[in-house]
Amino acid sequence: MSAEDGEGSSHQKNVRPDLKELARHLGVSQTTVSRVLNGSAKHYRISAETQERVLEEAAKLNYKANVLARSLRSKRSHTIGVMVPEISEGYSTAVLGGIEDVLLLSGYFYFVVSHRHHDDRLREYPSLLLSRAVEGIIAVDTPLHEDLPVPVVAVSDHHHRPAVVNIELDHVLAARYALEHLHGLGHRQIAFIKGQSFSSDTRARWRAICKVAADMDIEVNPNLVTQLDGDGPGIETGRVATATLLDRGVPFTAIFAFNDLAAIGAITVLREAGIQVPEQVSVVGFDDILSAATNNPPLTTVRQPLHEMGRAAASTLLEMIHKEKSEWPKHPIRMLPAFVERQSTQENHVVS
Amino acid sequence: MSAEDGEGSSHQKNVRPDLKELARHLGVSQTTVSRVLNGSAKHYRISAETQERVLEEAAKLNYKANVLARSLRSKRSHTIGVMVPEISEGYSTAVLGGIEDVLLLSGYFYFVVSHRHHDDRLREYPSLLLSRAVEGIIAVDTPLHEDLPVPVVAVSDHHHRPAVVNIELDHVLAARYALEHLHGLGHRQIAFIKGQSFSSDTRARWRAICKVAADMDIEVNPNLVTQLDGDGPGIETGRVATATLLDRGVPFTAIFAFNDLAAIGAITVLREAGIQVPEQVSVVGFDDILSAATNNPPLTTVRQPLHEMGRAAASTLLEMIHKEKSEWPKHPIRMLPAFVERQSTQENHVVS
DNA sequence: CTGAAAGCGCTTACAG
DNA sequence: CTGAAAGCGCTTACAG
Numbered sequence: 210m211s212a213e214d215g216e217g218s219s220h221q222k223n224v225r226p227d228l229k230e231l232a233r234h235l236g237v238s239q240t241t242v243s244r245v246l247n248g249s250a251k252h253y254r255i256s257a258e259t260q261e262r263v264l265e266e267a268a269k270l271n272y273k274a275n276v277l278a279r280s281l282r283s284k285r286s287h288t289i290g291v292m293v294p295e296i297s298e299g300y301s302t303a304v305l306g307g308i309e310d311v312l313l314l315s316g317y318f319y320f321v322v323s324h325r326h327h328d329d330r331l332r333e334y335p336s337l338l339l340s341r342a343v344e345g346i347i348a349v350d351t352p353l354h355e356d357l358p359v360p361v362v363a364v365s366d367h368h369h370r371p372a373v374v375n376i377e378l379d380h381v382l383a384a385r386y387a388l389e390h391l392h393g394l395g396h397r398q399i400a401f402i403k404g405q406s407f408s409s410d411t412r413a414r415w416r417a418i419c420k421v422a423a424d425m426d427i428e429v430n431p432n433l434v435t436q437l438d439g440d441g442p443g444i445e446t447g448r449v450a451t452a453t454l455l456d457r458g459v460p461f462t463a464i465f466a467f468n469d470l471a472a473i474g475a476i477t478v479l480r481e482a483g484i485q486v487p488e489q490v491s492v493v494g495f496d497d498i499l500s501a502a503t504n505n506p507p508l509t510t511v512r513q514p515l516h517e518m519g520r521a522a523a524s525t526l527l528e529m530i531h532k533e534k535s536e537w538p539k540h541p542i543r544m545l546p547a548f549v550e551r552q553s554t555q556e557n558h559v560v561s
Numbered sequence: 562m563s564a565e566d567g568e569g570s571s572h573q574k575n576v577r578p579d580l581k582e583l584a585r586h587l588g589v590s591q592t593t594v595s596r597v598l599n600g601s602a603k604h605y606r607i608s609a610e611t612q613e614r615v616l617e618e619a620a621k622l623n624y625k626a627n628v629l630a631r632s633l634r635s636k637r638s639h640t641i642g643v644m645v646p647e648i649s650e651g652y653s654t655a656v657l658g659g660i661e662d663v664l665l666l667s668g669y670f671y672f673v674v675s676h677r678h679h680d681d682r683l684r685e686y687p688s689l690l691l692s693r694a695v696e697g698i699i700a701v702d703t704p705l706h707e708d709l710p711v712p713v714v715a716v717s718d719h720h721h722r723p724a725v726v727n728i729e730l731d732h733v734l735a736a737r738y739a740l741e742h743l744h745g746l747g748h749r750q751i752a753f754i755k756g757q758s759f760s761s762d763t764r765a766r767w768r769a770i771c772k773v774a775a776d777m778d779i780e781v782n783p784n785l786v787t788q789l790d791g792d793g794p795g796i797e798t799g800r801v802a803t804a805t806l807l808d809r810g811v812p813f814t815a816i817f818a819f820n821d822l823a824a825i826g827a828i829t830v831l832r833e834a835g836i837q838v839p840e841q842v843s844v845v846g847f848d849d850i851l852s853a854a855t856n857n858p859p860l861t862t863v864r865q866p867l868h869e870m871g872r873a874a875a876s877t878l879l880e881m882i883h884k885e886k887s888e889w890p891k892h893p894i895r896m897l898p899a900f901v902e903r904q905s906t907q908e909n910h911v912v913s
Numbered sequence: 914c915t916g917a918a919a920g921c922g923c924t925t926a927c928a929g
Numbered sequence: 930c931t932g933a934a935a936g937c938g939c940t941t942a943c944a945g
Binding site: 277299321322500503 | 576577625626627628629630632633638647648649651654655657658661665670671672673674675688689691692693694710796825851852855856857858859
Binding site: 595599633635 | 922923
């Protein structure tokens, strides 16, 4: 088992050599090669010449370390897990884009899993990710049921578990933007579409709305509050919620929707009921997804900096992975919304 | 080193036991435990009783195999790589959703990397993915520069490398849908917005359009052909392409755009130029992204079954991974488009 | 400055 | 029916 492979292997194209083979070609030990390739050459005072020879040969033979073996031995997988409700247009995707920006620059790869709010998946995935040796987890709009043995960053979760760092929007500011806008336009009978009960943002945002409304002396009429229901596409659930609102027969001149999809759905239902937007009812969305700008009419909405939130989540997680627990961020990382005024809102002309 | 850990380890919560520990608890060999847990129990005729005991204890101790170690030894990582141009609303995301549907059911995880059409990333990523021991790669709208030692499925690539299976839309049918629709509405001066040169679909789709146009005796006037340029968001590039068209001063009554984003951009430019859609110019998009339905006006478009294409890609790749090369699909897998008629097109009333 | 050897946590011939 | 031992391809004490 020692002489038959020199010739055979040099014939094979596309075969990635392993450390042993590379070391044999060079006539040095695997240890030395490994050290050079891992950048710890100077620490071990490996001669400049050896170093150069190793680098050259590695490039020539197109050597690439097997990350599995490396991870198994070193306990560093350079992999994280990302949990999202689903892969689809909108929220999760925008956050994922930001996460990716940061991770790939750092040499980290990530697994994405989507749970679609299924309870079994929510419980199972963290464990599956851990089996794959992720060094940390980013949970996007995803409630976590247990403490995990790796750093965790939660985007838009508000459970504030110890050992989980939250990235969260300033919902009070968001609510203030929307309500001041509507109030300034003369709206007093404002209807609200709350989010689904499974969305972590729902409660936080609603609390913020109630607080701001109280500050501003705006009445929150329970008969004008409705909630998204079901986990289907947002437009349809927005339609249902708006239809419910209309059925109650309580007059309103504006709607503040939980998200843009719900706002878009609301507008279609209003229109079908012969109610013009924004002439008779103003509608404010939330998120500023792509469709918001191209919708008919273009949506006035509160923009979440989703891409930025993804970036913040990834860089925070990387920081946590590389630092002592005592140095982890002690408070949620707060992100600022922006108000985008388009054409789905206008001055209230309805006499109440 | 043999007696001090019985008590210690049972105190630790959240510590995942390894095979060795599980075997020790049970008083059997790691081999046996491994066999039971991998479902090869019957093949090795392990007694039903042992089997049950193993399963029970594994559940009790919450044993989960270390996937890194398993993969390293067995050469099966149960991981694939997915290359996409970018993570953002629209095309890639929809395909990813389909891929995920299939993969997660099969116990496979996936890495996503986005290259943003950077040449260095395009060349580097396949190798990085291979270092992570992926068993196969799905390339979404991504040109591959070299042959890979693992199965590859390409969605919307048209290079037809040997050993790469393509999932492709029937572009001729797509072109026929759009052109018959416009022709039937009386349009004769039809402008075309081609895709970016880096998109694999651009050439295939354009060839199909030319073929169908020839079949139908529709003139393709070079002065009415323009092309998306730049890798920015689609709406803006669509605006630029349409402005170019307008500048040429050659009259047209309809536009067939490369994708919905370009169509949406086109409509905004036309409108700013005082041209009504669809009254004066009809616009047909491509893809049927979410915004298409909520756009003003709602977009008539050719729908690509993106989610289905993702599913097909994943199941084909899994099949290739598990079968002999001689049994791999020998032809591209063709997907059918659908025509969605909305309100951005109408009968041509312009006298030419 | 460099290397031999152990070991990461599994699976899998091989043996009985 | 079951187990001891080798080995996947690396990194890392330990030794010199």
